[in-house]
Amino acid sequence: MAEKKRRWISLQWLLLLFVLLRCAFSSGSFSLSSDLAGLLAFKSLCDTSGELLSWNSSAPAPCSSWLGVSCSQGRVTRLVLESLSLSGAAIAPLSNLTELRVLSLKSNHLSGSIPDLSSLSALKLLFLSDNSLSGPIPSSLTTLSRLYRLDLSSNLLYGPIPLSFNRLPHLLTLRLDSNRLTGSISGLALPNLQDLNLSSNALTGAVPPSLASFPPAAFAGNPGLCGAPLQSSCLSTGSASIVPPDTTTVSSSPGSKPEGTDEPRRRSGISRAAVIAIVAGDFAALVIVSTILFLYFWRKIPSKSPSHLHEGEKIVYSSSPYGNFERGRMVFFEETSKRFELEDLLRSSAEMLGKGGYGTAYKAVLDDGSVVAVKRLRETPSAFGKREFEQHIQALARIRHPNLVSLKAYYYARDEKLLVYEFMPGGSVYSLLHGNRGPGRTPVGWDVRVRVALAAARGLAYIHTASRSPRLAHGNVKATNILLDKAGTPRLSDFGLALLGPSSAARCCGYRAPEAPSDARRPWASQRGDVYAFGVVLLELLTGRAASEVSDLPRWVQSVVREEWTAEVFDLELMRCKGIEEQMVAMLQLALGCTATSPDQRPKITHVVRMIEDIHSGGAGDTSVSPSHESFDSVSDSPSVSEDAPPGA
Secondary structure (H helix, E strand, O other): OHHHHHHHHHHHHHHHHHHHHHHHHOOOOHHHHHHHHHHHHHHHHHOOOOOOOOOOOOOOOHHHHOOOEEEEOOEEEEEEOOOOOOEEOOOHHHHHOOOOOEEEOOOOEEEEEOOOOOOOOOOOEEEOOOOEEEEOOOHHHHHOOOOOEEEOOOOEEEEOOOHHHHHOOOOOEEEOOOOEEEEEOOOOOOOOOOEEEOOOOEEEEEOOHHHOOOOHHHOOOOOEEEOOOOOOOOOEOOEOOOOOOOHHHHHOOOOOOOOOOHHHHHHOOOOHHHHHHHHHHHHHHHHHHHHHHHHHHHHOOOOOOHHHOOOOOOOOOOOOOOOOOOOOEEEEOOOOOOOOOHHHHHHOEEEEEEEOOOEEEEEEEOOOOOEEEEEEEOOOOOOOOHHHHHHHHHHHHOOOOOOEOOEEEEEEEOOEEEEEEEOOOOOEHHHHHHOOOOOOOOOOOHHHHHHHHHHHHHHHHHHHHHOOOOOOOOOOOOHHHEEEOOOOOEEEOOOOOHHHOOHHHHOOOOOOOOOOOOOOOOOOOOHHHHHHHHHHHHHHHHHOOOOOOOOOHHHHHHHHHHOOOHHHHOOHHHOOOOOOHHHHHHHHHHHHHHOOOOHHHOOOHHHHHHHHHHHHOOOOOOOOOOOOOOOOOOOOOOOOOOOOOOOOO
């Protein structure tokens, strides 16, 4: 009896000890011990070549001395072990690292199936590419609601792509290429996805509209896929498989024709020759009628009248030097400028560059081969007569700076108002950042983005300080109005036009300052509003997101930072740049300061210039923000590419 009592007491002590150990491992410093135990189990299973010799249980500071391991607040948060010849089915022990945010095991020899990783609820970046993992993609991955980047490419995975990926609201990267995946992708809908590659699998069916904006290379190597952006059309529902031959063709083939059906079949349809003859006749009649009408109306129109010019081909439509219209004249601001008249613009070859809130921009090639940019203004406010218009334009023409697009000339008439600028052949910063965001795109490096920001800030600062009375504002700062000249130098365009149109022109696409008046019909611009819009441009440079993609880009960035995910706001293309974390955070803090809700809390643009100059020189400015107690998750998930070829910015 005494022996049983002693055993019972011993059992109670063991249970108590188990509970105490469990509590200890779930809090405080013992949590790190639990993480390290999982790492040691992983090492024992996969490190046959001795690459992880630094993983020693007696190491005094494993978070700083263990290869590839990073910690935060007493837990392992980052594990990066790439190209170390790790092998075996060894991933399962890592599921104990419940605070892990970055896991990269790419370019090893790991095998077996992907285990249940649903316990890694904090995981944001998961890279398992270039291994020998097999089996289906586990649905447990789709429970990782914080996941931003997922790369399982170049493995031996098979089966369908789980449609539960649609439940991942933050997913920006999905790379599943070079596997053995099958099934349809028509149900995939990932609206926030920026980087997709499903190539070299055995997928079938139609590419869904939600993924059709990605380039064909993202779907190449799947013979069963069809629809945009692929060249193969979907001939049958949900599949690009071969359509069965037409039954009429089969039944009319020799040896398969039923007896007694010759005559009825001939009478039941029109022969191919008859169809061709009818179509040819209709086309010939259409050409003849069109030619007669063209010749008839051409004779009734004066040869130099612009009214015969087709929309989209020429610049000027309403004005004419003939009839009852007021005749204007071209006014040039530089003695060395090549002189031309309105008639030269009428004869020029013009290409529409885009429509904005203040008018339509054209590229005009004159008879002598010179190229200019012409902005045809919309209707100006009634308060702006000819005298006011000319005084304002002349004031704008006096503003000259290497980072501003110079105004060369203007044309004023009652029915036509044109501004002639230098032509910028390098396109806009908007196209540089957001054009072709898919496979095959040349990444825009950090140095290029900083130089764009600095050039735009210097140009804006010159506008703000060039005129004391009245104080001038740009009024329409946005990525499409930062252009690149033939040398690749960024230059601000469209400055000072805010007074010539409604404030709604500068209030679209996410650049509108909160204090802008609710009455969009009257002109409005302010220097504080310019700083806000410039801050949005900085956020575009940092995040890679267009301001129009998010309803309020500054507030979205703030929400991510508040969730302690500061590193996750940055563009995927910047993750491959090393040693710039401090500069990126400093620029982010500056951008958030520029987009403060209260105008009084925003810095002056001259201060912004000094900050960016400091960042560009390798510093971090005179203000910084902590990355929310989290080291940067700067794992490169980009494929190997050549060195950046910046567009000369």
